Amino acid sequence: MRLTWMRTAVAAAGLALIAAGPAGYAQTIKIGVNEPLTGAVAASGNFVVNGAKIAADEINAKGGILGSKIELVIEDNKSNPTEAVAAAEKLIVRDKVPVMMGAWSSTYTLAVMPKLMEYKVPMLVETSSSDKITVSGNPYVFRIAPTSGMEATAFADRVGTMKIRKADFLVVNNDWGKGSADVFGKMLKDKGVAIGVIETMDASAQDLNAQLAKIRSSDADTLFVTTAVEQLTLVLKQVQALGLKRQIITTGGSQSPDQLIEQAGAAANGSYHLLFFPPWAPEATPNAAAAKSFVAEWRKRGYTFAGLTEGFRGYDGIHTIAAAITKAGKAEPEAIRAALWETQLTGLNGKIAFNKVGPSGKESGQSTAAVYVVKIDSGKVTLVR
Amino acid sequence: MHGPFSASTELDQLLQHIVNALMLGGTYALLGIGLTLIFGIMRVVNFTHGELYAFGGYMIFFLTSAVGVNFYVALVAAMALGVVLGALIELVLLRPMRGADIDTTMLIMIGCWIVLQNTEQMMWGGVAKSIVSPLTTEPLTIGPVSVAWLRVFVFGIAALLIVGTYALIHRTKLGKAMRATFQDRDTAALMGVNVNAINTATFAIGSGLAAAAGALLGAVFVVTPTMGDLAALKAFAIVILGGLGSIKGATIGGFILAFVEELGAGYISSGYRDAMGFLLIIVVLLFKPTGLFARAERIG
């Protein structure tokens, strides 16, 4: 019996080797995509992937790059940091991608970063905004998303016009939420605004009544909320149910106002949102032609309009990577990393070019980004100029 | 006194927590009653209970959004479909296993739980779904306390179902047979009770209640493929608190859990909200292993 087992095991291992062999097709350039497709922040991850697919198809329709088509190898990180690492490991070791895009949440990106050092593969960060990512001395990280600090600085001018005197925070208890509360809190204090309570919530929490009841007993006039769109819907609904009258400002660019209007209804009225792409006014963006055709293609594919504010990140990310590969002249990790420093293009958000940040000698790349403020009024989104 | 920018007092906050807990307790009780019936009468640790809860949520979502059915009709339909699915599970998976030990049926239920959850994920994806209810989103405000009309509606329906189940058990022939089976399965069989039919009915009713709870809370929060996991664990907690097979116990257990969670989250730490219930179970089982309100239990 045991011998039979051994034979089976050997056969199994052999088969597995065949199965594990080169899975893709020759003549394509692989780009790894590491996004949350299931779990707490799945909606956002799926939107980013939609945008990435549009970019890839656009590039391939024009004949690809370096004479080859690009192929997105998409892995689900299941809204979990350990799974994000497993996905990166699989993309690098098994699919042998020379470059990746990911991993949406700052927590997942930070988790993946040691793997980039270990295998020397560059990653383009399309969404994560924690300041920690680019200052840790990881030379394989290139970020097109603005940091929470950049977002707070961009918002500083509006503190006066929005008459903020005292602010509370309700943020998701991860790198993104806490980092955002830190930098916005600091910016507000510098502007002479008082800080009330800072409440946190788990990314998968649905009943936020306890936190909101506490916030209700504070005398602040403004509530800053940082979380993904799924949870934001719940926050807005529960805020309204508690009769909490506050000026609500959401940060981070992953709020999708249209989805809020659809799912939270009147509860979304009067709220302000900091975003990095305004699909309601593509003409207001630096690359208006590309923005219009992106919005048109998105609609044509039947993706939900609400996803555009997130989907543009995937589009910009893949275009940036493709430009870097073209510049590098070959699809190899080190060449792409070097080429990313030279890469310049105008994306949907604005101009993309990487500046060196972090400890000298092992700087990470950080592009500056434009920030847009929109307001929801009686079920309509308007750009606050 | 409670203007837009005024501070409410500590007392107001406490009142708000109490109202929140009451609203939540109703659905918890509903979830617990379904499980306690199955646990008590069939001696099955029903790991599919949470999935029936999620099933209810998905059905009301599917019926209102894809089919375009009226919200209230969809609610009733979700519950009815829960009854059907429960009956099917009992007929296909549990009936052939009658007489097997409790661990064996538990393993089957775990297998079934995995299949159901992943089927839901396959059909509707991993992205959370929202259900649009026809009720006004303006809150009901009484003095310092505010609550959404939807929560009041959910509480009302839950209360109705709890009372209905209680009446079913105590006022009908089926209920009498169920109670007899709970007391002593063999004697009940000898007295001419069709134990097979009682099992199917019990599992179907329990599943229907879980589906109703899922449809109700799904409308309040959002529907996700994994929403059943925590719900199942909480249902176990409620049943343990209330004692095996006791509807009254499960009702009180549901409210206790809701109060402990809400007050714990409000005054100790919101992060430990879900831990409160489990700590409570461990403490209760250590000091009073038969639950807080259990009558002497008979293994049969």
Next chain:
Amino acid sequence: MRRSLPFLWIAFLASVPLWLGDPYFLHVLITTGIFTIAAMSLNLLLGYTGQLSLGHVAFFGIGAYTSALTSLGFDVNIFGLRIVHEPWPVVIGFVMGIVVAGLCGYAIGKLSFKVRGAYFVIVTISFAEVTRLVALNWVELTQGPLALNNIPPFTVSFPGLGEHTLWGKVPNYYVMLVVAVLAYAVIARLVRSRIGRAMIALRENEPLATSVGIDVTRFLVLAAVVSAGIAGAAGGLYAHFVRIIDPDIFLFIYTVTMVIMVVTGGKGTLAGPIVGGLIFGILPVFLRAYASPVAQWIIYGVLMILIVFFLPRGIVPAVRAWWENRMGAAAVERTGAPIERAGADAHS
């Protein structure tokens, strides 16, 4: 032949990295091995004492967190008392993980005497859920949802040769293999000893066992401590191999994975969890091409139901029965099956 077979097996497993060219498959084998160790430990409780501990992942997670935190160091405030822990070598962390998990096993073992059956199941699930929520919320210690990252890999030091850090997959494979062999040896010795026979007697007929003077509590507690300690060792291996852990490590689904491995392979047999572990560890690699992870889980669920229905005792006993049937009594002698039988079911 009978005596040398285990060594042949070990030699075969030890040779795997030499001829297996694919690093990704080696990665899969290491995680498979780690979960197989955990399944072996669960089998001790589930298969030999009959206690369905559905919170087993708690011991795995506690081992992982303890080992990671001991080797990373921490700085926490408990009710105003500041506790600072400087990083210790990984090996000490690994041992601490086993000890702390074992202590928790002691508590659960004591408890299992007090509450039985369905109640025990619920208590163990609750215990695992509480550990998960503590890991999620005690951010100062565990980093909560931010995950414990950059956990140091194993190091080995030989006298005179200095210290070596085990970065790659091949050394980690051997570390896993050594721990797996040790765990197997401990469990095998335990279940074949007088204590093991007492445990099986307990599983089969507790009143009878008690009446002939078997100290129920002592044996249950011993089994729980050993089982939890081995699960903790698996957790430690996992933490230092994957080098990142987050509170989701305590999710119920991982316990379920272990249960599936044990039940499929054959609970109460030494080979069962290994067979089950290999099947469910490697199966995903095959299924990948044909089925999404969600579809794979559906297949596992169906498989689990089918096995409980048609092979209630698992693959190993079924294959053994089939083999014995075919080969007759002579073959039984040759393949060494009686040894396993002695531990598994001869005394039932």
